[in-house]
Amino acid sequence: xxxxxxxxxxxxxxxxxxxxxxxxxxxxxxxxxxxxxxxxxxxxxxxxxxxxxxxxxxxxxxxxxxxxxxxxxxxxxxxxxxxxxxxxxxxxxxxxxxxxxxxxxxxxxxxxxxxxxxxxxxxxxxxxxxxxxxxxxxx
Amino acid sequence: xxxxxxxxxxxxxxxxxxxxxxxxxxxxxxxxxxxxxxxxxxxxxxxxxxxxxxxxxxxxxxxxxxxxxxxxxxxxxxxxx
Numbered sequence: 001x002x003x004x005x006x007x008x009x010x011x012x013x014x015x016x017x018x019x020x021x022x023x024x025x026x027x028x029x030x031x032x033x034x035x036x037x038x039x040x041x042x043x044x045x046x047x048x049x050x051x052x053x054x055x056x057x058x059x060x061x062x063x064x065x066x067x068x069x070x071x072x073x074x075x076x077x078x079x080x081x082x083x084x085x086x087x088x089x090x091x092x093x094x095x096x097x098x099x100x101x102x103x104x105x106x107x108x109x110x111x112x113x114x115x116x117x118x119x120x121x122x123x124x125x126x127x128x129x130x131x132x133x134x135x136x137x138x139x
Numbered sequence: 140x141x142x143x144x145x146x147x148x149x150x151x152x153x154x155x156x157x158x159x160x161x162x163x164x165x166x167x168x169x170x171x172x173x174x175x176x177x178x179x180x181x182x183x184x185x186x187x188x189x190x191x192x193x194x195x196x197x198x199x200x201x202x203x204x205x206x207x208x209x210x211x212x213x214x215x216x217x218x219x220x
Binding site for chain 2: 008089
């Protein structure tokens with residue numbers, strides 16, 4: 001079984017009921033293909049970096065799941081068809097995962113940069129970036 | 140004009156941030172980290188400026204591109220003139 005992670009964005013004007021329906025739908029898709037959902041995390045509304053379908057915010061969901069290799073195509077097919085879903089991405093996390101040992105580890109928190117750490121080293125700004133005329137012979 | 144020698148030493152000879160601290164992971168889900176590696180326009184900062192090693196630069200690039208797909212990072216943002 002492989003471990004995948006799919007993030008998708010649901011249109012922000014869906015009701016809680018709809019969110020629940022979507023949850024159940026994807027649970028069904030995964031278990032129906034002999035998969036297993038490890039985590040289904042609704043991350044809530046976030047501001048989008050760019051507008052999608054004229055929405056400025058979206059409801060983000062992270063789904064961590066195990067399954068055979070053909071499961072992704074099915075999950076993505078369902079994401080594509082559902083009009084309430086604005087965008088998605090699937091990443092493979094691991095091959096050959098043993099489901100039992102995974103339950104023990106659960107979801108490992110991965111350390112990422114905290115705000116204080118990040119403050120130490122701001123990158124140098126690339127000079128000459130303003131407007132046009134970028135890198136006009138400055139290397 | 141004959142060839143001019145551009146003797147501009149890029150200061151970032153330092154060690155790659157991620158090599159130095161092995162606990163830092165690069166995640167496409169983490170715009171707080173990634174935003175330090177893009178310009179104001181949203182472009183990915185080249186390695187000779189960011190100081191990353193080849194491997195981590197590739198990981199950053201991949202992470203930024205993925206984050207762009209789910210609107211966690213912009214593809215482009217306009218600068219005021």
